[in-house]
Amino acid sequence: MVKQITSWLSVGLISAAALTACDTQTSEQQQASETEEINPRGEILALSCASCHGTDGKSVGIMPGFYGKSASYLKSALMEFKNDERYSTVMGRHAKGYTDEEIELIAEYFGGLSQQNSK
Ligand code: HEC
Numbered sequence: 001m002v003k004q005i006t007s008w009l010s011v012g013l014i015s016a017a018a019l020t021a022c023d024t025q026t027s028e029q030q031q032a033s034e035t036e037e038i039n040p041r042g043e044i045l046a047l048s049c050a051s052c053h054g055t056d057g058k059s060v061g062i063m064p065g066f067y068g069k070s071a072s073y074l075k076s077a078l079m080e081f082k083n084d085e086r087y088s089t090v091m092g093r094h095a096k097g098y099t100d101e102e103i104e105l106i107a108e109y110f111g112g113l114s115q116q117n118s119k
Contacts, residue, residue, distance in 0.1 A: 042109030045102055049110075052090075057110050071111025078103045 046055075053059045057067035066074060080086035082095035082103065095103065 013096050029067075041102075042105035045098070045106050046109045047105070048094075066110065068114045069111065071107045074110055075104055076105035078107060 049057075052063050053066065057065055057069070059065040066077075069077075077086065077102070078091075078095045078098075081088050081091040082098070084092055086092075098106065
């Protein structure tokens with residue numbers, strides 16, 4: 001009997017936790033749509049940068065960080081790397097793997113992150 005009560009209790013707790021998780025997600029989504037529409041492809045593409053620059057551009061160690069830079073700065077930096085107009089050890093190779101449209105999406109994604117937080 002006691003065992004049954006405890007298992008009902010844990011079911012209750014789990015669903016309460018699940019509800020809370022949903023609530024946070026909805027409010028984050030609302031915030032995002034209130035500020036600006038962000039193309040999810042940008043976020044997916046941006047994940048390939050995370051191993052060196054973190055998920056938000058706040059790099060650790062010797063990697064240069066770019067958190068707080070605007071989308072237009074990031075776009076031109078990536079285009080310069082891609083077109084060998086800016087010296088790089090690895091970024092040139094990396095940027096060449098993306099189309100101009102993808103670079104724009106990545107730049108918008110990272111640029112949008114710092115705009116949201118400075119509000
Ligand atoms: C293998 C590690 C690595 C990965 C992956 C990587 N970067 Fe970099 N990034 C660097 C290094 C190192 C530099 C310094 C330039 C150089 O030597 O290539 C740099 C420089 C930059 C800069 C210039 C920062 C500034 O202040 O001007 C930007 C912007 C940048 N990276 C964006 C990105 C984006 C966006 C991605 C994903 C598409 C990415 N990087 C993926 C290592 C990496």
